[in-house]
Amino acid sequence: MSKVIALMGDQAAAEAMRQIEPDVVAAYPITPQTEIVMTFAQFVADGLVQTEMIPVESEHSAMSACVGAAAAGARTMTATSANGLALMWEIVYIAASTRLPIVMPVVNRALSAPINIHCDHSDSMGARDSGWLQIYCENNQEVYENIIMAVRIAEHKDILLPVMVCQDGFITSHAVEGVKVYDDKQVKDFIGEYTIRHSLLDVDNPVTYGPLDLQDYYFEHKRQQSEAIKNSLKAIPEIFAEFKRHFGVEYDFIETYKLSDAEVAMVALSSTAGTIKAVVDELRAQGKKVGLLKPRFFRPFPKEKIVQALSGLKAVAILDRSESFSNQGGPLFTEIRSALLDESKKPLTVNYIYGLGGRDINTEQIRSVFTDLEKIVKEKEVKDLVNYLGVR
Amino acid sequence: MKEKGWEEIPIGGVIDKAGSAAEYKTGDWRTFKPVRDEKKCTHCLLCWIYCPDSSILVKDKKMVGFDYEHCKGDGICAAVCPVKCIRMEKE
Numbered sequence: 001m002s003k004v005i006a007l008m009g010d011q012a013a014a015e016a017m018r019q020i021e022p023d024v025v026a027a028y029p030i031t032p033q034t035e036i037v038m039t040f041a042q043f044v045a046d047g048l049v050q051t052e053m054i055p056v057e058s059e060h061s062a063m064s065a066c067v068g069a070a071a072a073g074a075r076t077m078t079a080t081s082a083n084g085l086a087l088m089w090e091i092v093y094i095a096a097s098t099r100l101p102i103v104m105p106v107v108n109r110a111l112s113a114p115i116n117i118h119c120d121h122s123d124s125m126g127a128r129d130s131g132w133l134q135i136y137c138e139n140n141q142e143v144y145e146n147i148i149m150a151v152r153i154a155e156h157k158d159i160l161l162p163v164m165v166c167q168d169g170f171i172t173s174h175a176v177e178g179v180k181v182y183d184d185k186q187v188k189d190f191i192g193e194y195t196i197r198h199s200l201l202d203v204d205n206p207v208t209y210g211p212l213d214l215q216d217y218y219f220e221h222k223r224q225q226s227e228a229i230k231n232s233l234k235a236i237p238e239i240f241a242e243f244k245r246h247f248g249v250e251y252d253f254i255e256t257y258k259l260s261d262a263e264v265a266m267v268a269l270s271s272t273a274g275t276i277k278a279v280v281d282e283l284r285a286q287g288k289k290v291g292l293l294k295p296r297f298f299r300p301f302p303k304e305k306i307v308q309a310l311s312g313l314k315a316v317a318i319l320d321r322s323e324s325f326s327n328q329g330g331p332l333f334t335e336i337r338s339a340l341l342d343e344s345k346k347p348l349t350v351n352y353i354y355g356l357g358g359r360d361i362n363t364e365q366i367r368s369v370f371t372d373l374e375k376i377v378k379e380k381e382v383k384d385l386v387n388y389l390g391v392r
Numbered sequence: 393m394k395e396k397g398w399e400e401i402p403i404g405g406v407i408d409k410a411g412s413a414a415e416y417k418t419g420d421w422r423t424f425k426p427v428r429d430e431k432k433c434t435h436c437l438l439c440w441i442y443c444p445d446s447s448i449l450v451k452d453k454k455m456v457g458f459d460y461e462h463c464k465g466d467g468i469c470a471a472v473c474p475v476k477c478i479r480m481e482k483e
Contacts, residue, residue, distance in 0.1 A: 099404030160403065198406050208407035220398035221405050227398070 002186075002247075007179045009172035010035035012140040013079065013105040013165070015179070016147035018043045019187040022103075023074035026054035026065035030084035031117045032169040033107040037079055059084040063091035063102075070100035071209045073196035075151070077102065081169060082109035082123045089127070095162045096131030097225060098210060101154030101194075102162040104132075105147060108270070108321075109169040110357040118358020119169040121269065122322040125298075125331045131225050133163040133232060134299040136269040138255075140177040143167045145249065146296075151191045152239045158231040168271040170358065182247055190246045232300045253302035255294040256309050258284060262291030264347075264373040265310065267336060268319040269295060272354075272361055279366040290370055298332070303339045310340060313347040315376045317369045319389070321355045329353075329386045350382045354389035365390050414462070418445065422465030424480035426458055432477035439469035439478065 007015060013036045017025070025044075027037040044053040052074075056062045062078050070076040080088065085106060095102050106124050110116040124134060135150060137143045143165065150163040167173055198207040213221060233253075240251045257277050259265055266276050273294035283290045293309050293316075295302065310316055318337070320330020328334055329351035340346040352369060355361045369389065376382055402408050435455050440448040447463035449456050458469075470478040 097404065098406075198402070198408055205408075206410040208412075209405070211405055211407055213405050216395055217401065217405075220396070220401060221403070223398040224401075224403050228403075 002180050002182045004178045004180050006176050007140055007144075007181075008035060008174050008176050009137075009140045009143050009167050010107065010174065011039055012144040012179045013147055013167070014039035014043070015181055016144045016187075017077060018049055019182075019184050020075070020077070020148065020151055020191055021049045021188075022051050022077040024052045024054065024066070024069035024076045025078060026056050026062045026069065026076075027078045027080070028056055028059050028062045028084060030059070030081045032109055032119075032173045033079050033081040033084065033105070035173070036105055036107070059088040060091060063088035063095060066102050067091055067095050067098065067100060068200075070095070070102050070196075071098065071200040073194075073199035073201065075155075075194045076100070077104065079105040079107070081107045082111050082117075085123045085127060086111060092127055092130045092132065094210070097221065099160045099225075099228070100162060101151075101160055103147065103150045103154055104162065104164050105143070106164045106166045107169045107173045108166050116357040117169070119171050120321045120356045120358065121166070122356075124164055124166050125322040125324070127164070128299070128331055131161060131229075132299065133159075133161055133229075133297070135163065135165050135297055136295070137165065137167045137172065138270055138273045138294060140172055140175070140179045142296075143172065144179050144181065145243070145247070145251070148187055148190065149239055149243055149251065151194075152242070153232070153236055155194050156232075156235045156239065158235045159228055161225070161228050161232070166270065171271045186246060190243070229300050233302065236297075236300070251296070252305070253295070253297045253300075254305045254309060255296060257292040257294070259291035259293060259309060261289060262313060263289040264315045264317075264370065264377060265291040265293055265313055266317045266319060266366070266369060266373075267293045267295070267310075267332065269298070269321065269332065272319060272321070275361060275363060276366050279363050279370065282363075283367070283370060288370070290373075295332070301335055301339075306336055307339050307343060310336070311343045311346050315348040315350070315373045315382075317350050317352055317373055319352045319354055319369075321353075323353050323356065327386065333386075348376050348380070348382050350376060350384070351386045352389040353386065359390050361390060417461045418464050419461045422460075422463060422483055424465045424467060425460070425483050426463065426465070426467070426469050426478050427481050428455070428457070429477045429479075432475050434475055434477075436474060438472045438474065442468050442472045444468065
């Protein structure tokens with residue numbers, strides 16, 4: 001029996017963690033992630049979980065402790081935001097290249113300076129090339145469900161990579177929504193037991209983790225990581241299917257909204273997709289053929305799905321909540337544009353950088369983007385490739 | 393030794409066999425090579441205690457030579473030898 005309860009996005013993450021009951025959680029508080037670790041620490045203190053909770057002195061230590069625990073074979077989790085993610089950077093790469101299936105909720109927040117605690121995606125987008133898988137959540141329900149799925153994805157034998165489950169700082173992390181929470185047993189049945197192939201603590205079969213790996217083998221290990229990311233595109237749908245069998249909910253790498261007959265569309269990650277849906281409904285009521293594409297995964301990058309969803313459109317606006325300073329657009333834009341490049345039939349594409357430092361993105365701004373798209377279709381030309389939505 | 397391809401090695405840089413460091417010949421890192429004057433050696437085995445690469449060969453409690461396949465030529469044995477019977481010679 002599932003039940004719907006009122007939870008903030010951070011609490012939804014902590015609730016998923018309670019049900020997963022990892023062997024080890026090592027974490028350090030940082031706004032707006034704090035409530036995840038705080039809520040979970042309470043579960044530990046109340047004896048609701050048997051997890052070994054390690055309250056470390058920094059995020060660098062948090063990820064280091066996670067690496068050690070995961071190498072020993074523990075199901076391991078942590079959570080962070082922004083500068084915390086930046087501080088654990090060195091070990092973020094080590095976790096991925098050592099192929100440790102750590103699951104980490106990331107509550108997206110701007111990086112300093114100037115100091116800002118509000119939402120944008122510059123923290124996790126900066127970790128784009130670290131080798132972690134990245135899932136972006138629109139709402140608290142997705143936060144809860146994606147974290148449960150992330151455990152299985154990370155631990156899949158053909159993947160074995162750590163996973164970030166990202167949600168928008170404050171916008172969902174501190175907003176209360178109804179979340180359908182499944183039975184503890186249902187969740188435990190779904191995630192199952194995890195057995196590591198080579199445990200660092202197996203004294204009968206001793207192994208070495210993290211050896212020196214110079215010109216002779218480092219490249220081969222990186223090549224294996226590329227393969228794992230490619231494999232994940234095949235393996236993750238198996239987990240989607242199993243999740244549907246267990247919980248009756250369908251997931252995919254992307255979500256499309258009123259896109260099948262659309263002429264123009266917007267592409268956005270996380271909570272902004274929800275705001276766009278409202279505008280799509282409004283414009284559809286006026287007879288306009290508009291739609292939305294919400295990528296749920298940024299790593300693996302679901303190229304085929306995205307190309308299939310967008311190639312038939314006339315114009316597409318891709319929104320980035322982070323700036324890459326390339327003058328070629330944000331990370332989502334450059335990757336989608338590159339994915340479309342070789343298609344004979346492809347839409348005109350335009351980029352909007354928006355919402356940096358938690359700047360509100362409202363329906364009026366989204367309407368203005370759809371108006372821009374109409375103009376682009378009419379003029380068959382994108383005059384400004386990169387635009388800044390909502391900046392003064 | 394023929395180097396293996398990415399599909400043939402354990403993932404994540406894990407070494408799944410204990411004691412495999414012996415297969416990694418580090419002797420060619422050496423610039424200076426330790427040479428012992430057997431007559432002066434008292435077999436106190438301080439060199440054996442200090443050598444970080446386990447490259448002092450001992451048989452029946454006697455120092456019998458160097459493992460030049462692994463000795464990196466750090467000169468620690470020469471430095472700690474109380475009777476100065478080990479000198480470092482340019483390779």
